[in-house]
Amino acid sequence: MKMDKKFSYVPLFLQWVLNILLTLLALILSVFLVKETFTIYQIIFNLDGTPAIDLLESILNFFLYFEFIALIIKYFEAHFHFPLRYFIYIGITAIVRLIIVDHKDPMDTILYSGAILVMVVTLFIADLRKKSSN
Known part of the structure; x- marks a missing residue:
């Protein structure tokens, strides 16, 4: 019994580590989302000579970043459940x-x-x- 109580803080500590790292990941993904938005802007207005066919790929990358950020938000809203x-x-x-x-x-x-x-x-x-x- 003493052993169980002695290590009862481990899951709480690991949950905190996970929450901090997921928050950091969400911030990094947000930076990539903004970068992808800028890339889409460049393709639409053909500022860098990129072929227009790359527009669809950039839009799908945008939605992948967006969905991962939404998943992290849902994780916190669902009380630490994906x-x-x-x-x-x-x-x-x-x-x-x-x-x-x-x-x-x-x-x-x-x-x-x-x-x-x-x-x-x-x-x-x-x-x-x-x-x-x-």
């Missing part, structure tokens, strides 16, 4: 970005599309379970 839905949203966005950036092999594109379908079905099942539990 909602599964947000990981699935991030995964879908990441695979869409991958399809847009690397679409040379049709078989890979079909497999990526299948992965998106699996994630959408997972979201649907999770929503059904959530509605049935309420």
Whole structure:
């Protein structure tokens, strides 16, 4: 019994470390989000000679940063719990970005599309379970 009480502060300490590091990560991602916004501005107004096709990739990068920041916010709002839905949203966005950036092999594109379908079905099942539990 004394051993349990002796180390009872460890989870609390680790939770604090995690919270501090997630806050730092959110700040770093915010800087990248602002940088990506500036890149989108440059592409739209063609200030640096970047091809317009890169606009879509930059927009998807923007949303990936945005979703990770939203995930960290939800973590704190949900009292230190990561909602599964947000990981699935991030995964879908990441695979869409991958399809847009690397679409040379049709078989890979079909497999990526299948992965998106699996994630959408997972979201649907999770929503059904959530509605049935309420």
